[in-house]
Amino acid sequence: MDSKLFPEGTQRCSFGQFMLWMGFLGAVFLWGVYGATLVLYNGIGTTGLDNYFGFGAWITFDLAVIALGAGAFFTGLLKYILKIKQLEKIINLTVIIGFCCYAGAMLILVLDVGQPTRAWFGYWHPNVHSMLTEVIFCITCYLIVLIIEFVPLILEQKQLNKIPFIHAFAHNLHVNMALFAGIGAFLSTFHQGSLGGMYGVLIGRPFAFREGFFIWPWTFFLFILSAVGTGPVFTVLVATLMEKITGKKLVDFKTKALMAKIAGSMLSVYMFFKIIDTWAWATGYLPSVGLTFDDMFYGFIYGKWLMFSEIVICGIVPAIMLVVPSIRNRPGLLYTAGILACIGVSLNRYIFTVQTIAFPVMPFDTWQLYYPNWVEYATSIMIIAFGFIVISLSYRYLPVFPLETKLNYQSGD
Amino acid sequence: MQMKEFKVKWGMVIDVDKCTGCGACMVGCQVENNIAPMTKKDPYNYVQALTWDRDDASNKLKTLTWLYVYELSNGKSFPEHETAYLPRPCMQCGNPACVPVCPVVATEKNEEGGIVSQVTPRCIGCRYCMAACPYHARYFNWWDPIWPEGMDKGLSPSTAVRPRGVVEKCSFCHSRYLDAKDQARQDGNDPMDLPDGAYNTACADICPTKAITFGDLNNPEHKVHELAKGKNAYRLIEKLGLDPQVYYTSEREWVRKLGDNYNADGGAHGAPSNSHG
Numbered sequence: 001m002d003s004k005l006f007p008e009g010t011q012r013c014s015f016g017q018f019m020l021w022m023g024f025l026g027a028v029f030l031w032g033v034y035g036a037t038l039v040l041y042n043g044i045g046t047t048g049l050d051n052y053f054g055f056g057a058w059i060t061f062d063l064a065v066i067a068l069g070a071g072a073f074f075t076g077l078l079k080y081i082l083k084i085k086q087l088e089k090i091i092n093l094t095v096i097i098g099f100c101c102y103a104g105a106m107l108i109l110v111l112d113v114g115q116p117t118r119a120w121f122g123y124w125h126p127n128v129h130s131m132l133t134e135v136i137f138c139i140t141c142y143l144i145v146l147i148i149e150f151v152p153l154i155l156e157q158k159q160l161n162k163i164p165f166i167h168a169f170a171h172n173l174h175v176n177m178a179l180f181a182g183i184g185a186f187l188s189t190f191h192q193g194s195l196g197g198m199y200g201v202l203i204g205r206p207f208a209f210r211e212g213f214f215i216w217p218w219t220f221f222l223f224i225l226s227a228v229g230t231g232p233v234f235t236v237l238v239a240t241l242m243e244k245i246t247g248k249k250l251v252d253f254k255t256k257a258l259m260a261k262i263a264g265s266m267l268s269v270y271m272f273f274k275i276i277d278t279w280a281w282a283t284g285y286l287p288s289v290g291l292t293f294d295d296m297f298y299g300f301i302y303g304k305w306l307m308f309s310e311i312v313i314c315g316i317v318p319a320i321m322l323v324v325p326s327i328r329n330r331p332g333l334l335y336t337a338g339i340l341a342c343i344g345v346s347l348n349r350y351i352f353t354v355q356t357i358a359f360p361v362m363p364f365d366t367w368q369l370y371y372p373n374w375v376e377y378a379t380s381i382m383i384i385a386f387g388f389i390v391i392s393l394s395y396r397y398l399p400v401f402p403l404e405t406k407l408n409y410q411s412g413d
Numbered sequence: 414m415q416m417k418e419f420k421v422k423w424g425m426v427i428d429v430d431k432c433t434g435c436g437a438c439m440v441g442c443q444v445e446n447n448i449a450p451m452t453k454k455d456p457y458n459y460v461q462a463l464t465w466d467r468d469d470a471s472n473k474l475k476t477l478t479w480l481y482v483y484e485l486s487n488g489k490s491f492p493e494h495e496t497a498y499l500p501r502p503c504m505q506c507g508n509p510a511c512v513p514v515c516p517v518v519a520t521e522k523n524e525e526g527g528i529v530s531q532v533t534p535r536c537i538g539c540r541y542c543m544a545a546c547p548y549h550a551r552y553f554n555w556w557d558p559i560w561p562e563g564m565d566k567g568l569s570p571s572t573a574v575r576p577r578g579v580v581e582k583c584s585f586c587h588s589r590y591l592d593a594k595d596q597a598r599q600d601g602n603d604p605m606d607l608p609d610g611a612y613n614t615a616c617a618d619i620c621p622t623k624a625i626t627f628g629d630l631n632n633p634e635h636k637v638h639e640l641a642k643g644k645n646a647y648r649l650i651e652k653l654g655l656d657p658q659v660y661y662t663s664e665r666e667w668v669r670k671l672g673d674n675y676n677a678d679g680g681a682h683g684a685p686s687n688s689h690g
Binding site for chain 2: 288
């Protein structure tokens with residue numbers, strides 16, 4: 001029915017099957033829309049957030065997807081600025097994932113901010129000392145860059161590309177893509193850092209506070225490193241999931257292994273500094289304010305196992321797995337390492353968001369538990385459904401994977 | 414962040430030993446500052462009526478309590494068990510954690526008097542300031558504020574009510590400060606040199622045991638000036654270096670020790686000395 005719209009030389013599932021899939025995703029999305037409507041109409045009181053946990057599941061989700069979406073800017077940087085040609089086989093997917101992650105984060109922020117109609121105040125009354133101002137600037141600007149990077153791919157759609165103007169326009173955008181990749185890398189590096197800086201500057205929160213370099217606390221640099229250490233491998237995981245769902249080979253393993261090698265190298269650098277940072281915080285800063293490392297943990301929910309899982313099981317282990325060629329070159333182990341790394345970065349964002357504010361700084365105060373309720377889950381899952389919808393449509397109609405025809409339909413290669 | 418010095422520095426000294434935990438200060442604060450009570454039903458919101466109820470005042474993690482009274486315990490069992498009550502307003506920190514983080518300059522410390530402002534019409538409700546404040550002195554309007562019929566007649570005309578979705582906090586009853594300065598001008602006096610008691614907060618006014626003393630910490634003619642220098646005076650979590658303008662005093666050592674963390678012994682992190690001014 002819609003086969004004329006498919007990318008050149010590819011096959012896709014039947015229209016009915018596709019509609020069934022989209023119907024399922026649409027239903028999940030609508031469930032989230034219902035939750036979002038309640039939040040916007042009745043108020044954020046609808047959620048599990050409270051005066052102790054002003055930040056919760058939404059902020060954790062935002063930080064996690066932004067870190068995982070870092071594959072877009074980092075791969076763009078390597079492909080267009082450092083000219084690593086091999087990455088062109090996966091670059092389109094990184095842009096789509098980046099777009100989904102950032103657009104999703106913005107949608108969640110619309111819900112999370114108490115007065116969404118005042119969101120533009122970040123531009124109108126900016127506080128240049130606030131890390132969040134920088135985040136607002138860079139996230140909005142970078143989303144625009146991602147849209148600019150996404151547009152040529154849409155314009156390359158088989159039927160659209162037949163129109164001479166669109167063809168020429170898409171070509172010109174491609175020619176100048178290095179410029180946008182550069183701007184994107186700059187913006188994204190800074191706001192990945194500012195998201196970390198947001199916690200590092202909290203002088204009243206010993207769990208998160210860090211010294212730093214000039215105006216940037218160490219968390220600024222750690223967040224950048226952890227994002228570039230996991231973003232590329234997340235792209236590999238998404239590509240692999242797409243391969244499992246579609247039953248086709250979409251990216252050659254050599255490219256996947258290269259992405260994993262890049263991520264592994266960055267993850268190793270990150271782990272090196274993360275361990276030093278944690279050590280300095282535990283033995284230097286905490287005692288200086290009368291606290292011990294043990295004070296930072298409580299019960300099972302806020303236990304040390306969280307930090308251990310983050311740094312060791314989901315940090316050091318995948319870093320080693322991804323840098324050692326004999327492990328990295330085995331698909332099963334590469335994917336396992338990738339999953340661990342992605343869990344690790346998400347755990348890091350959760351710990352910095354929730355445990356930071358759960359720790360009772362006043363000695364007579366008590367640890368509080370935070371339970372996100374279904375509204376927060378539904379709206380977050382809505383974003384995941386949104387991502388699936390965008391990726392499904394892109395896969396079906398846009399030439400996302402340059403190697404798809406070669407890997408699936410041409411014999412002898 | 415650089416600390417800003419003020420000629421006038423409004424502050425409080427709260428005598429924890431005098432506080433009985435009656436909660437009158439919380440009520441006084443609520444009334445003075447038009448803080449909405451929590452109501453389960455919202456008669457103006459039909460969507461709400463179709464779904465489920467809002468939080469009522471029993472959910473203490475969603476109520477608005479600019480001034481909150483904490484119960485302290487010495488942790489011992491009877492007969493050595495002792496309790497104390499500690500009212501906690503906004504500390505109006507000299508080096509506030511909340512001010513530099515606000516992305517839209519909705520909270521500032523720049524007015525003579527050293528009160529940390531909250532510009533609610535500009536607040537976008539991101540709650541970053543709440544995450545920053547270790548005293549939990551900041552509150553978010555989780556629901557639309559509703560005053561049950563009749564209660565709205567008792568609203569103070571001096572204080573603006575706040576909409577849903579913004580953060581608010583204790584302002585040391587700022588409208589009273591404006592009134593006191595106006596009065597001084599009318600009387601031909603210097604509004605920057607108010608006599609002790611000319612400007613007082615609602616909580617200090619209403620406290621039946623006079624546990625809360627309010628005044629200019631920099632003015633030797635104000636009682637707080639001396640009280641804050643008392644040998645039993647302390648401030649909450651001073652080691653973090655936030656330089657609060659609210660002081661506490663207690664003759665009981667265990668109460669004073671609960672004012673900061675002493676689990677590890679180290680030099681204070683960038684904290685100013687115990688004395689002010």
